[in-house]
Amino acid sequence: xxxxxxxxxxxxxxxxxxxxxxxxxxxxxxxxxxxxxxxxxxxxxxxxxxxxxxxxxxxxxxxxxxxxxxxxxxxxxxxxxxxxxxxxxxxxxxxxxxxxxxxxxxxxxxxxxxxxxxxxxxxxxxxxxxxxxxxxxxxxxxxxxxxxxxxxxxxxxxxxxxxxxxxxxxxxxxxxxxxxxxxxxxxxxxxxxxxxxxxxxxxxxxxxxxxxxxxxxxxxxxxxxxxxxxxxxxxxxxxxxxxxxxxxxxxxxxxxxxxxxxxxxxxxxxxxxxxxxxxxxxxxxxxxxxxxxxxxxxxxxxxxxxxxxxxxxxxxxxxxxxxxxxxxxxxxxxxxxxxxxxxxxxxxxxxxxxxxxxxxxxxxxxxxxxxxxxxxxxxxxxxxxxxxxxxxxxxxxxxxxxxxxxxxxxxxxxxxxxxxxx
Numbered sequence: 001x002x003x004x005x006x007x008x009x010x011x012x013x014x015x016x017x018x019x020x021x022x023x024x025x026x027x028x029x030x031x032x033x034x035x036x037x038x039x040x041x042x043x044x045x046x047x048x049x050x051x052x053x054x055x056x057x058x059x060x061x062x063x064x065x066x067x068x069x070x071x072x073x074x075x076x077x078x079x080x081x082x083x084x085x086x087x088x089x090x091x092x093x094x095x096x097x098x099x100x101x102x103x104x105x106x107x108x109x110x111x112x113x114x115x116x117x118x119x120x121x122x123x124x125x126x127x128x129x130x131x132x133x134x135x136x137x138x139x140x141x142x143x144x145x146x147x148x149x150x151x152x153x154x155x156x157x158x159x160x161x162x163x164x165x166x167x168x169x170x171x172x173x174x175x176x177x178x179x180x181x182x183x184x185x186x187x188x189x190x191x192x193x194x195x196x197x198x199x200x201x202x203x204x205x206x207x208x209x210x211x212x213x214x215x216x217x218x219x220x221x222x223x224x225x226x227x228x229x230x231x232x233x234x235x236x237x238x239x240x241x242x243x244x245x246x247x248x249x250x251x252x253x254x255x256x257x258x259x260x261x262x263x264x265x266x267x268x269x270x271x272x273x274x275x276x277x278x279x280x281x282x283x284x285x286x287x288x289x290x291x292x293x294x295x296x297x298x299x300x301x302x303x304x305x306x307x308x309x310x311x312x313x314x315x316x317x318x319x320x321x322x323x324x325x326x327x328x329x330x331x332x333x334x335x336x337x338x339x340x341x342x343x344x345x346x347x348x349x350x351x352x353x354x355x356x357x358x359x360x361x362x363x364x365x366x367x368x369x370x371x372x373x374x375x376x377x378x379x380x381x382x383x384x385x386x387x388x389x390x391x392x393x394x395x396x397x398x399x400x401x402x403x404x405x406x407x408x409x410x411x412x413x414x415x416x417x418x419x420x421x422x
Contacts, residue, residue: 026062027415027418029062029123032058032066032127033128033129034049034135035070036052038052038071038090039080046078047082053220053329057404059088067090070093079301081303093112094109094112121145121148126151128153131153131154131155132158137186137189149415150195152194152197155200156199156325157202157203161180161323162180188205188206188209192210193209197213200327203348216403217329217332218327219399219400220333221400231339234316235314237270238267238317239269239314240374241317242274242318243330244328249323250322251322251344252321254321254365255271257370259292262371263295274300275300280298284298299311317374317378318339319342319343319374320343322343322349327351335359343362358390360376
């Protein structure tokens with residue numbers, strides 16, 4: 001009975017805190033333009049995007065949300081989730097899963113995309129454009145033609161991402177880097193004298209051009225998701241976890257290299273990779289080459305909810321070896337579960353992870369340093385407990401409700417004529 005009363009009191013307190021941070025203003029019709037991967041599943045549209053899990057929370061800032069996104073034909077075995085809300089509807093754009101595919105199809109798709117974006121912008125009161133992607137300058141152009149205000153949500157570095165995928169001096173790689181440089185200039189032009197929200201200090205080059213800017217992030221952590229205390233004792237073997245999309249920019253080959261070093265040095269460790277993507281076959285080959293098949297599980301896509309939480313609960317450490325990032329939502333989820341984190345100091349990651357305080361930071365593309373950081377947390381119980389405790393405390397200040405409130409306050413300052421009293 002006492003336990004039930006405690007839970008009841010904490011639930012009431014949580015609701016009161018959420019109400020106190022609830023935004024006071026709303027926009028009527030919000031248009032979201034995003035390149036996040038979506039696909040048809042029967043008569044419904046599903047996605048694997050972590051950002052799209054956050055979109056329903058934006059209904060506290062908008063009465064309706066229209067999503068303009070490329071919609072693909074489902075592949076065999078594709079898994080994802082749908083958004084169940086009558087206030088959110090989709091406006092399909094031509095499919096293109098990668099940046100390279102988008103640019104290759106652009107001559108044929110340009111006019112249909114511009115027409116769809118222009119008509120959608122005309123129906124909207126405010127347009128939210130995700131970047132970096134070639135859709136961003138096209139959507140900004142459509143907004144200017146339709147006379148509609150827009151904000152740019154910059155959540156990654158196109159230059160870093162392209163360098164990581166197209167390394168080397170081959171002609172194809174040089175062309176990719178030049179294309180990325182040109183697109184970056186177009187996105188900077190779209191940001192000039194406009195509104196920019198940027199996820200990570202590494203993207204401030206867009207912010208300095210804006211008439212209004214603010215650092216921002218999304219969070220998928222509610223108050224009830226945050227662990228009561230630090231992570232407990234390690235398992236044997238030590239369980240390492242990673243989650244995301246299997247792409248070269250995620251640096252997973254370096255993580256596999258670090259795992260090989262750990263095993264060679266006598267540490268009992270295993271690694272679970274959650275997610276799917278273009279690099280799956282390549283990573284499976286790398287697991288074979290490094291003889292890691294008994295120590296690595298490629299678990300595939302895991303839907304949000306109890307199944308995903310179970311992986312976080314059962315892990316000992318979370319490792320993020322990315323070559324480029326914005327501010328990864330998955331880090332906040334891992335921190336909420338009290339997982340000690342080893343991450344590369346790229347993009348907006350240092351905005352979340354303070355070395356030796358809320359985690360351990362290492363340089364990218366460095367398996368040796370990644371290995372040493374994991375060993376440091378495994379062998380030092382005091383450090384592991386400290387970063388776990390401080391990670392949990394940090395997420396309490398950066399829940400979904402808190403981040404939505406910060407975004408709402410920024411939107412009100414940037415668009416006082418568009419946002420109305422809720």
